[in-house]
Amino acid sequence: MIIIGEKINSSNKKVASALEKRDTEYIQKLAKNQAEAGADYIDVNAGIFGEQEAELLTWLVRTVQSSVQKPCCIDSPNPDALEKALEVHQGRAMINSITGVKESRQKLIPLVKHHEAKVIALCIGEGGIPETADDRVRIGGSIIDDLENEGIPLQNIYIDPLVQPIATNPSSARIALEVIENIMNRYPGIHTVCGISNISYGLPSRRAINAAFLTMALAKGLDTAILNPCDPLMLSSLLASEALTGRDSYGLKYIAAFRKGKIK
Amino acid sequence: MIIIGEKINSSNKKVASALEKRDTEYIQKLAKNQAEAGADYIDVNAGIFGEQEAELLTWLVRTVQSSVQKPCCIDSPNPDALEKALEVHQGRAMINSITGVKESRQKLIPLVKHHEAKVIALCIGEGGIPETADDRVRIGGSIIDDLENEGIPLQNIYIDPLVQPIATNPSSARIALEVIENIMNRYPGIHTVCGISNISYGLPSRRAINAAFLTMALAKGLDTAILNPCDPLMLSSLLASEALTGRDSYGLKYIAAFRKGKIK
Numbered sequence: 001m002i003i004i005g006e007k008i009n010s011s012n013k014k015v016a017s018a019l020e021k022r023d024t025e026y027i028q029k030l031a032k033n034q035a036e037a038g039a040d041y042i043d044v045n046a047g048i049f050g051e052q053e054a055e056l057l058t059w060l061v062r063t064v065q066s067s068v069q070k071p072c073c074i075d076s077p078n079p080d081a082l083e084k085a086l087e088v089h090q091g092r093a094m095i096n097s098i099t100g101v102k103e104s105r106q107k108l109i110p111l112v113k114h115h116e117a118k119v120i121a122l123c124i125g126e127g128g129i130p131e132t133a134d135d136r137v138r139i140g141g142s143i144i145d146d147l148e149n150e151g152i153p154l155q156n157i158y159i160d161p162l163v164q165p166i167a168t169n170p171s172s173a174r175i176a177l178e179v180i181e182n183i184m185n186r187y188p189g190i191h192t193v194c195g196i197s198n199i200s201y202g203l204p205s206r207r208a209i210n211a212a213f214l215t216m217a218l219a220k221g222l223d224t225a226i227l228n229p230c231d232p233l234m235l236s237s238l239l240a241s242e243a244l245t246g247r248d249s250y251g252l253k254y255i256a257a258f259r260k261g262k263i264k
Numbered sequence: 265m266i267i268i269g270e271k272i273n274s275s276n277k278k279v280a281s282a283l284e285k286r287d288t289e290y291i292q293k294l295a296k297n298q299a300e301a302g303a304d305y306i307d308v309n310a311g312i313f314g315e316q317e318a319e320l321l322t323w324l325v326r327t328v329q330s331s332v333q334k335p336c337c338i339d340s341p342n343p344d345a346l347e348k349a350l351e352v353h354q355g356r357a358m359i360n361s362i363t364g365v366k367e368s369r370q371k372l373i374p375l376v377k378h379h380e381a382k383v384i385a386l387c388i389g390e391g392g393i394p395e396t397a398d399d400r401v402r403i404g405g406s407i408i409d410d411l412e413n414e415g416i417p418l419q420n421i422y423i424d425p426l427v428q429p430i431a432t433n434p435s436s437a438r439i440a441l442e443v444i445e446n447i448m449n450r451y452p453g454i455h456t457v458c459g460i461s462n463i464s465y466g467l468p469s470r471r472a473i474n475a476a477f478l479t480m481a482l483a484k485g486l487d488t489a490i491l492n493p494c495d496p497l498m499l500s501s502l503l504a505s506e507a508l509t510g511r512d513s514y515g516l517k518y519i520a521a522f523r524k525g526k527i528k
Contacts, residue, residue, distance in 0.1 A: 166507055167515055173508040177483075199508070203515050205500070205527040212504035215479040219441075236469075240476035243430055244437040244463070251431055251467050263469040 001238055001247075002041070002224040004073045004094070005034030006195070008060060009045040019046060019056050027060065028067035035068040037229035041094055042068065044085070045075035054081040061085050061093075073120075073226070079107040086115045094118040096226075097160060098147075100125040100139040109150050119147070120158045120193055123179060129162055133178035136161055140183055144190065158193040158224055159183045166209070167202035173213060177220045184221035193224040196234075211237035219245055232264040239263060265502055265511075266305070266488040268337045268358070269298030270459070272324060273309040283310060283320050291324065292331035299332040301493035305358055306332065308349070309339035318345040325349050325357075337384075337490070343371040350379045358382040360490075361424060362411075364389040364403040373414050383411070384422045384457055387443060393426055397442035400425055404447055408454065422457040422488055423447045430473070431466035437477060441484045448485035457488040460498075475501035483509055496528040503527060 007030045010016045018026040031042050042064050046056035053076060061072050073094040074085045086093055097120040098108045112119045121143045123129070123136035130136050140159045147157055161179030164172040176199075180192045199213045200206035211233050214225060218241040227234055239262070243251040257263050271294045274280045282290040295306050306328050310320035317340060325336050337358040338349045350357055361384040362372045376383045385407040387393070387400035394400050404423045411421055425443030428436040440463075444456045463477045464470035475497050478489060482505040491498055503526070507515040521527050 166510075170510040170513040174510060203507070204519060204522040208500040208504040208527055209507060209515075209518070211475075212479045212501055213508055215476045216483045216505070216508060219480045219483065236472040237476055240472040241480070243467070243473060244477055244480060246430075246434040246438060249434040251473075254473070255468060258468040263472055 001218065001222075001242060002191070002193075003039045003229050003238075004041040004043050004096075004193070004224065004226040005031075005037075005039030005229050006043050006197070006226045007034055007228060007230070008043060008064065009075070010048045010056075011045070016048060019049065019060070022059065024063050027063045031064045031068045031070075033230050034228075035070050037235065039070065039229045041073040042070050043073040043075050043096065043226060046081075047076060053078055054084045057081045057085040058088050061089050065090050077104065079111065082108070083111055086111060086117065089115075092116060092118065094120065094158070096120040097122050098143065100143050102126070105143070105146055109147065109152075112147070112152055112156075113150060116156075118156045118158065119152070120160050121147070122160045123162050129164075131175075133161075133175045133182065136175070136179045137182045137186075140179065141186070144187060154187060154189040155191070158191040160193050160195070163194050163196070163198040163213075165201040165203075166199055173199055173216065177216055180217055180222050181220040184223075191224050192222050193226065194222060195226040197227065207231060207233050210234060214238060215241045218242070232262070236263045265482065265486075265506060266455070266457075267303045267493050267502075268305040268307050268360075268457070268488065268490040269295075269301075269303030269493050270307050270461070270490045271298055271492060271494070272307060272328065273339070274312040274320075275309070280312060283313065283324070286323065288327050291327045295328040295332045295334070297494050298492075299334050301499065303334065303493045305337040306334050307337040307339050307360065307490060310345075311340060317342055318348045321345045321349040322352050325353050329354050341368065343375065346372070347375055350375060350381065353379075356380060356382060358384065358422070360384040361386050362407065364407050366390070369407070369410055373411065373416075376411070376416060376420075377414060380420075382420045382422065383416070384424050385411070386424045387426050393428075395439075397425075397439045397446065400439070400443045401446045401450075404443065405450070408451060418451060418453040419455070422455040424457050424459070427458050427460070427462040427477075429465040429467075430463055437463055437480065441480055444481055444486050445484040448487075455488050456486050457490065458486060459490045461491065471495060471497050474498060478502060479505045482506070496526070500527045 044060040075096040125139040161176040200209035242248040243254040308324040339360040389403040425440040464473035506512040
């Protein structure tokens, strides 16, 4: 499982405050903790800051990468902010995200190509988020076709089925799981990715829901997840699920994590 | 999910000791704790006691049922022990278990019929436990045919795919999950059941593996599980998984459990 650490997100009040103050220490601690817990990418988001977003995103990339040797997942739909952040990024970044909307494709595909970035593609079309799994797979497929036609290899594409809260739609987990299974079966070599915690929005004790959803998604083939790797329940569930699906044969990685005190 | 509480099993040293001493208080406490935690059936097992098994199983049924108003899941392959235990059982018992072996079917089907019991059927044939999911489904199907021909309704049949440890075979979770999905699709109205904790035998920190396996099995349609309902991680995972699969629409049961302090 490729882990994208979700914690440096301006929708979190403490992160927003750290951004306002350019609190290098706070941001670098979040980056380090996530990297130590197993994050492969550090998500950086300054979305709430409007006109300042490009500047803050650039600052975040620099601040994170001067403390951990990890690539960032640069989290913005704004082509200008993405472009500036990509210019200062060391190594191969991930962009979060492109959609099936024409304007998004036209502006972001050149950036993805120029920086040979990895890219998260949301199953959103011109008409918004489709209700059915089939429609999401169709939109996902059309974005994949576009990206491949532009020479972007499948292994750099991460399809996000879009995870909506079960508190507002009891079918939303089933829909996301169906999209994951379908995309993974149809496009061998591609990746799928989810923002795991979106599923539990509006419910109490969200950690148990998040952990169970990660387990179900991993069983359907999900290979990348945006999550909090510092949550021991999440990490235990992830490692247990890898042992159960045979990705971690005989549980050897699980046993090693247990010996390091990582399994709760 | 129908929960069969697994704790009163003579393979546990404390339970074996309580059985030797006919320790009513100890056994009744295990029964009560499991019933309060949500068990629908209380499994009773005296398998290690050989010739004394029938007597002890009978004592267990009486002891459990004089403390909780729950049916027992009478856990023995021994027809004589099952018969004596069934004679003292109040209400509709579950028998754990019949197999595809001819002798097992011939001796146990009359008991199931006479007591109108529910019955767990293991996917074991004359040649032992089949390696592949397909062969297990085939044996399960042949037991179902036999039971139905004897007038036992599908809703009283619980197919157990047999859960073997992932520590000895990395495919064993996949095989069990495939059998569950297949049986639930082919025989609408039937039940499937697993001994959840068998999956983690030989690994450290078994609870995380058990909880993740329960989540995966529930997502495949499993509707009955033999487990420890007093483990808060297991119960949280179960309730979270029911909310995710839409069995608990809008997470209403999950929220109620959270308010009672049952979700960790």
